[in-house]
Amino acid sequence: MPMKSGFVERLIERLDRLDPESLQSHFLRLAQDRGLLEMVFQSIQEGILVVDGSGDLDYANRAAEQFLGFTLESERGRPVSRYLGEIDWDRILSLDTQEWSKLVTREIEITYPVQRFLTFYVVPMHQDSVESRGALVILRDVTHEREQEATTLESERINAVKLLAAGVAHEIGNPLNALNIHLQLLDREIGKMHEDVDAGGSAGAEDLDNLHELTEVARTEVGRLDQVITQFLQAIRPTKPELARAQIEILLEDTLALLKQEVQNRNISIEIERPDQLPRIKVDSGQIKQVFFNIIRNSFQAMPDGGQLKIVLFTTDEYFGISFRDSGVGISPEEFSRIFEPYHTTKSSGSGLGLMIVQRIVQDHGGQIEVMSKPDSGTGFTVLLPLAERNIRLLDARPSRRTRKNKE
Numbered sequence: 001m002p003m004k005s006g007f008v009e010r011l012i013e014r015l016d017r018l019d020p021e022s023l024q025s026h027f028l029r030l031a032q033d034r035g036l037l038e039m040v041f042q043s044i045q046e047g048i049l050v051v052d053g054s055g056d057l058d059y060a061n062r063a064a065e066q067f068l069g070f071t072l073e074s075e076r077g078r079p080v081s082r083y084l085g086e087i088d089w090d091r092i093l094s095l096d097t098q099e100w101s102k103l104v105t106r107e108i109e110i111t112y113p114v115q116r117f118l119t120f121y122v123v124p125m126h127q128d129s130v131e132s133r134g135a136l137v138i139l140r141d142v143t144h145e146r147e148q149e150a151t152t153l154e155s156e157r158i159n160a161v162k163l164l165a166a167g168v169a170h171e172i173g174n175p176l177n178a179l180n181i182h183l184q185l186l187d188r189e190i191g192k193m194h195e196d197v198d199a200g201g202s203a204g205a206e207d208l209d210n211l212h213e214l215t216e217v218a219r220t221e222v223g224r225l226d227q228v229i230t231q232f233l234q235a236i237r238p239t240k241p242e243l244a245r246a247q248i249e250i251l252l253e254d255t256l257a258l259l260k261q262e263v264q265n266r267n268i269s270i271e272i273e274r275p276d277q278l279p280r281i282k283v284d285s286g287q288i289k290q291v292f293f294n295i296i297r298n299s300f301q302a303m304p305d306g307g308q309l310k311i312v313l314f315t316t317d318e319y320f321g322i323s324f325r326d327s328g329v330g331i332s333p334e335e336f337s338r339i340f341e342p343y344h345t346t347k348s349s350g351s352g353l354g355l356m357i358v359q360r361i362v363q364d365h366g367g368q369i370e371v372m373s374k375p376d377s378g379t380g381f382t383v384l385l386p387l388a389e390r391n392i393r394l395l396d397a398r399p400s401r402r403t404r405k406n407k408e
Contacts, residue, residue: 047118047139050125051080055089058134067139069113084108084120084137092122093133107142116143173229180222187215241284241364248320248385249278249313251285255292259300267306274313281320281387287361288385294354295324295381302328302379319367319384326380331373339371358383 041048047064051057057080060072068083075082081089087108107119123136194208256263256270263270299309307327314321331339340359358381362369366386373379 049137051135053133117146183219243282245280246285269308271310294358299326323382327378330375
């Protein structure tokens with residue numbers, strides 16, 4: 001920053017009294033001190049700007065250049081308001097010493113070169129005359145802190161909504177259970193009446209069949225609502241997996257047994273490919289069955305006119321893999337990136353929670369899930385679960401030709 005004050009005159013007056021050796025020593029020390037300060041300024045993470053009394057840029061360290069997207073070499077001497085336009089520089093630079101205490105740290109948002117939130121405060125650099133006034137501006141990047149605050153607020157809001165939703169779902173579940181029980185009792189009474197009608201030979205049997213059919217429809221819909229609520233509660237109140245050694249192939253067979261009737265009704269053929277020997281791994285059996293159930297049901301719904309589901313079990317050095325490949329309609333490119341989003345579904349009767357629950361369970365087990373799909377060519381889900389005891393590949397320890405020759 002140009003020095004037009006009495007400081008320069010006093011410095012020159014003092015230099016006149018120094019001999020050449022002392023003068024050289026003083027200048028060397030000044031150069032060393034300046035180099036040290038420069039190194040410090042360039043190393044710190046805060047941005048430092050020196051602004052002269054006219055509001056022009058006189059100095060900027062590397063952090064300030066990165067924050068504001070310029071280089072000191074090209075911008076020295078230009079108005080700093082080009083980059084910090086939200087600040088009234090004329091007012092700030094005209095403040096006297098007493099008024100500086102009124103200046104409060106501010107936060108600003110900039111969009112170039114990268115959107116950031118910066119806090120700054122200004123330190124006066126008064127000299128002996130008005131013309132030499134200037135300011136030191138210190139900038140600090142608080143973008144990460146603002147993002148964390150926003151994330152925390154969003155998390156608190158979501159948790160509050162989840163708590164409310166869980167309570168509502170629980171309250172809905174209670175009357176659904178009661179409704180299901182009474183529908184069962186009603187169906188039982190209809191069955192007894194049907195027996196009496198058959199024994200008496202009355203003509204009311206057809207009406208009772210209609211009543212039975214209506215109660216079955218109502219029970220089916222109640223069951224579907226109960227399943228939606230159960231999945232909803234599983235999604236918003238995940239439980240930590242209780243790990244125990246299990247045979248994955250048996251868990252798969254148990255899941256397919258539950259879906260046996262649906263497989264027949266939908267005209268779907270299932271092919272399972274697996275090696276002779278498979279390791280037992282530590283999983284939560286109930287949760288992994290839920291993963292298999294959701295993926296298989298998702299595959300069934302992708303094959304409304306029937307098709308084939310191929311399931312392959314395999315192992316790698318690190319994972320136990322279960323691959324599900326269907327011959328269904330596939331996933332469109334615009335839907336592909338959203339398949340794990342909560343409540344996102346392309347099915348009229350879907351809850352949009354099944355695949356989200358799958359992803360959460362697999363991640364809670366320390367595993368991964370891979371998806372490959374192409375419209376009209378089917379979809380493949382591969383679940384990778386960590387092995388209880390991972391294999392270690394040993395390097396080939398056979399001696400090289402050179403070693404063998406040396407031994408010979």
